[in-house]
Amino acid sequence: MTALLQHPGYDEEKLRRVAEQLPCREVQAGLLLSLMGEPQQYSYPSIFIYGHRASGKSHVLHVLLKELELHHATVSCVECVSVALLFEQVLLSFFGCDAASLLPRSPSLSDFVRIYRQQPVTMETSSHQTVVLNPVVEDNVTVILLSEIVWDKFRPNTGCFEPLLLHFPDYSKGELQQILSQDRHPSYSAEFYSSYINILLGVFYSVCRDLRELRHLAALNFSKFCEPLEEGKVKETDTHKLWRNIEPHLKKAMQTVYLREVSSLQWEQMQLMEEKEAGALRGLSAHTHVELPFYSKFLLIAAYLASYNPARTDKRFFLKHHGKIRKTNFLKKNEKTSNHLLGPKPFPLDRLLAIFYSVVDSRVAPTASIFSQISSLVTLQLLTQVSHDDQLDAPKYKCAVSLDFICAISRTVNFDIVKYLYDFL
């Protein structure tokens, strides 16, 4: 294993420690090392590393830079909302507060370079603003960019110095097994934990290859796995019995914990409870019912109708004497596609209110609270405002609820919405 990380200029001992901490990523680590060269050599100015979530990108870099004692700064670009923050963080981690405080209030790149000395830099990034950095700082600096997205998406249109692209492939099942087996519970043997991981991967590997998530699931369910062991029913080696015990449990976990229907804390509590009681705990998506005031319900229904019916059909649905519009004329041939497939269409406020007044049974005064309810629905994200906020004259909205939701709502007010929908005519 260590043979892979032979590199001149670094201490053997350190390299061995690095290799120990980086299982299944020896190739990538070796490649990186050779790219950076020996400590005194000039290294390649920029490297772009990409790969899926939890494929060991930052871990590899972190271990390498730390163990080999390379001077580095790690910056998250999500966090750096402005260039100033980015500069400050870099300077801060290289030289401490003194250098960082030298930065003027709104620093430019030249300010940064002025303060800058020389050391290698690594950056973890998901946006392209740092790319500009490398040609300017004329020093032994390597900018290492980490991302889940391919380089093509970041390439600025003005052109720039192309970094070396390095891909981190996903871990295979065997590799996952090897890595997961490493964080074993201190009071159990390594083989035992490894067999547990094996069972876990058997259940979850088909839906999830995210190492972080798997690790989380492993930790959550381990106590359940050990249960028969604690009770003294089975021995550590009796894998089959253990499997029979844990398998249905893991399947349940896949539906709840993995989808975050139930938090890990609640899951742990559930494990302590009896089987029957556990059923009472409902996930997040089980609560879909929304209580709304009476007129808000009708406003929402009106918005839904306005969004999914063509405007010219309003006459037919909402006028008592709509004249001679026959169904055959009325259904145009080219409108065969369902409006529900096309999604909601924007409608003006006038139309919403006109439909609202004809849908509500009682006579409603156009009071200020009706208007304010519309805006409340917008803040609740049941409606979305399509036009810009500044447009005072004729604001346009879209209805943002599903058919199921609106059916449930209209049932509570005894309104048969399907009768009024053009698609279901």
Add this chain to the structure above:
Amino acid sequence: MSGDGYKKISNSMDITWSSVKSIIKKWKVYDPHKRTISTVEHGGGSILVWGCVSAAGPGSFVKVEGNTNAEKYHQILEDNLIQSARELRLGRRFIFQQDNDPKHTAKDAQKWFKDNKVLQDELNRKILDSLLDFTRKCSSARQHSDWASQMRANEIPTAALVLGVNVPDHDITFQSLSELLHQSVTPHVASVEAKECGALKHLMKRVLERLMDTVVDDDEEEETEHTSTQLHKSVNCSLSALCDWYITKTKKSSSGTPGKKRSSPAEHERQQQPPVVIIFKDLEAFNPRVLRDFILICSRYIERLPLMFIFGIATSPSTIQRMLPHSVSSLLCIELFQSLSCTQHLATVIDQLILTPQFPFKLNAKVMQVLLSIFLYHDFSVRNFIKGLQLALLEHFHSQPLSVLCCKKKEALLNVMQLSHRDLERIRQLPSFKRYVEKQESQEQVNLITDDSHLKETCRKMIKGLHKYHKNYYPILKCLHTLTSALPRYPLGKQIRELHLTCLEKNVWENEDYQSAMKLLKMLAKDDLIALLQRCGEILKPVKSKKMKSTAFQLEELLTKFKQLDTVVSEMAPSEEDSITSPIKNLQKKTDLFQLQKTLLEMNETRRSKKLSPFEILRNEALEFIDSLVKSHLSPPESQTLHEVCYYSSSATVRRHLNATPRTSIQAALSSPYYYLQNENLKTEDGTVSNAAPDICIAYKLHLECGRLINLYDWLEAYATVVSAADGNDPDSDGYGKVDEVKHARFIRSVSELEFLGFIKSTKQKTDHVARLTWGGC
């Protein structure tokens, strides 16, 4: 214009801020004399203008920027209306204050409001407590170092607090929540709202500001004068700054109390590492991108900074899944907390504030109805309901001089003695009092009308009677509700407030539903009935009045009878059989057809009457007892003499203040300008507009006479004719009805104002025409 005219309009009108402003300006010019606060507002989805106009000049005038929601609207209502009401009416109130000593009213109202606050806290107690438990548990879980929790350490504990769609109420909940957190869990609590966090930078800034209690540097803003540079200058908008701050803070606090030894090390540990709680008040309104980034950043720091989130959710918890991708929501450890539904909340408020004899101030049926319909139809907001109550209270004490008697019994009796002659005259004018007088004998009538001191004595009796009535009314109401709410299909309503409303409106026992409820009650099984009666007894027991004590006693007796029934039944059974069998024996003896018929009929009769088992007899007795209670105590308040003192009845005022109608106001202003301007010249017969009316009113009136398309030139000519008449020109002279430049300009201005108000718009069909946008009789 008729009041319903506007309802026929199918198009809504768009009113812009400037047009409303111009109208307001005009009102100012004409110096209105109307003595009420009239409201003008528009909420066409994007702009809301709030203002009030009265003789004292316009009240505070507010333009609300951007989009408004219910919460904002009611904020304005709260800040503006009641404030203005107080300011503008202070004068009159003051005169009134000299007449009588009103200290008690103020005191009463204060107590009422205070109870409100306590009540709010009580209602939220349960959910807040569970939330606090959650935070404590989370912060203590961090300190555990066992294997499982270490593996889980990088999750951010999150509480999803589902509060319902009554957004205006949420503020109170969050306020008390953060106060409680401050007191018992952690000093580091920051709450943010969506509207102040449009971008990640702003969110970060708000969080840091609120946690660190300092002004955080921002690139765009000028540097504030911080002399202690080293700390503050490095305070930049990033979580790492927060981290440093937190570490120094916790170190300081632990080193600050080195001498005192904590009782337990765990306690000490928690003290050292209090969690940092960030409350997102309205999760739905947040930009998902901002939230996502923020959570990602936070998860990077979770090892150093014990963060905790609380999400305030108005709709349903699935919003979280809709807003956050799996990669982000997997960073959170979400636990769900569901608050009471708002209807339950309302029921408690009504129970504590309205259905109690504790507060002398009452609402009559109509006002109650208005408040309830606003709640159920419009906003679901308990806070606004309470606001409505407060408004009614304010109005009552202000507009009804006799409200001086609306207070605790002792004080009221004292106040009766201090009534001046004018007040006594007012009492004599009260309809309920007049009715009372008519019923008296002639000598007594004269005495009541002429003798002040005699009237005072009678008033004292009446006040006592009124208080007694209240004392008995509510327990009996609750009893009736417990009995009827158990019935299938709830003939008298599921909620007690519905029953209360029917009782307020008229004699409840004349109600059809009441009859059917009684019939259903007569069919109740024994166990059910006993259980219900027992519950009634429990309601009646704590009541202190004599009458209620005796009724409770009677009820007890009934119950014991029911219990004895079991033993009695076995003894009764044989004798019953005897009576049934005897006619049958007779039947066999006689063969006469007529006799037979007679005996058969008799038998039928006896069987029907005999069918009543002792339980049934007792049941009927019990129900008759209940019925008599209802008839004696649940009569509507209108039947009580002097009810005007305690009952606020002006539902129109409440409706106007709480549920304003912008379009009606505008149309009222246009069709009858006298309504707002109060200028004698403008006073006209029904349906016409005076010549002297403002230009826009004339143009509006003329446009009503046109069809869908209006010829502008014809309109102009008609306008010029009307205006010339107003100028007092001789109808026969040359210039009469001629269009000069000034008239032309005035006409154009009023037409464009009408366009602003959304009555007309330009049309492409004919160039010299405009299209009319409103229809119907307005």
